[in-house]
Amino acid sequence: MSETKKLSIIAFSGDFDKLTAVFTLATGAAAVGYEVNLFFTFWGLDAIKVKKGRSPVGQGFLPKLFGVMMGGLKAAPVSRLNFVGISPKIFRYLMRKKNVATPEELLEAARQLGINFYACEMAMHILGLQKSDFIPEVKDVIGVASFLNISEGGQTLFI
Amino acid sequence: MKTYKLDITAEKCPMTFVKTKIALNNMQQGDVLNVRLREGEPLENVPRSASEQGFNVLKIT
Numbered sequence: 001m002s003e004t005k006k007l008s009i010i011a012f013s014g015d016f017d018k019l020t021a022v023f024t025l026a027t028g029a030a031a032v033g034y035e036v037n038l039f040f041t042f043w044g045l046d047a048i049k050v051k052k053g054r055s056p057v058g059q060g061f062l063p064k065l066f067g068v069m070m071g072g073l074k075a076a077p078v079s080r081l082n083f084v085g086i087s088p089k090i091f092r093y094l095m096r097k098k099n100v101a102t103p104e105e106l107l108e109a110a111r112q113l114g115i116n117f118y119a120c121e122m123a124m125h126i127l128g129l130q131k132s133d134f135i136p137e138v139k140d141v142i143g144v145a146s147f148l149n150i151s152e153g154g155q156t157l158f159i
Numbered sequence: 160m161k162t163y164k165l166d167i168t169a170e171k172c173p174m175t176f177v178k179t180k181i182a183l184n185n186m187q188q189g190d191v192l193n194v195r196l197r198e199g200e201p202l203e204n205v206p207r208s209a210s211e212q213g214f215n216v217l218k219i220t
Contacts, residue, residue: 024172025173027173027174028172030177031173031179031208032176032180032204032211033208033211098171099170100171101177105174106173109174109181112181112184113180113184
């Protein structure tokens with residue numbers, strides 16, 4: 001067998017469509033034998049919250065306000081033509097109808113495929129989030145140096 | 160030695176590969192997975208990626 005190929009994705013966006021791209025690439029790569037690392041930072045952190053809806057997650061008033069305004073994966077807006085949250089519902093409907101996996105289904109597949117989840121320490125600090133606010137698949141809270149170390153020798157994407 | 164069945168004809172990328180890989184992960188050495196798939200991308204790539212990962216592709220019919 002050849003040596004393991006590796007894909008690392010910096011998941012910056014909390015948008016529904018971009019997160020769909022993140023999880024599609026990640027699960028697809030893992031399924032064809034890649035080692036996959038997902039590094040969630042800034043709005044991307046919303047995707048890995050335990051609370052999937054709008055909930056006052058975080059320490060302090062502003063983080064809690066952000067938590068309610070942004071919400072988790074189920075509340076993710078689309079990057080274009082969001083129409084105050086109607087579009088993600090339409091997308092979910094179309095995806096189900098056309099049998100395309102939703103971000104939630106892809107996240108579950110990512111868990112089963114043993115994809116590595118990491119959260120960005122700096123962004124968590126700004127947004128007042130703790131490791132316990134995230135799903136248990138989040139392996140570690142790391143910074144730039146650790147991410148570079150983990151992703152070294154593979155392909156890296158920023159979404 | 161067990162034989163499992165998986166129908167991914169209704170699946171779209173990446174779930175075609177993903178469901179196959181998850182099924183393979185849950186099997187023991189010597190088990191056989193019978194995959195039903197669509198022509199085009201799944202037929203071209205699912206057997207190829209399985210054999211790249213060290214699985215034995217027994218037959219394509």
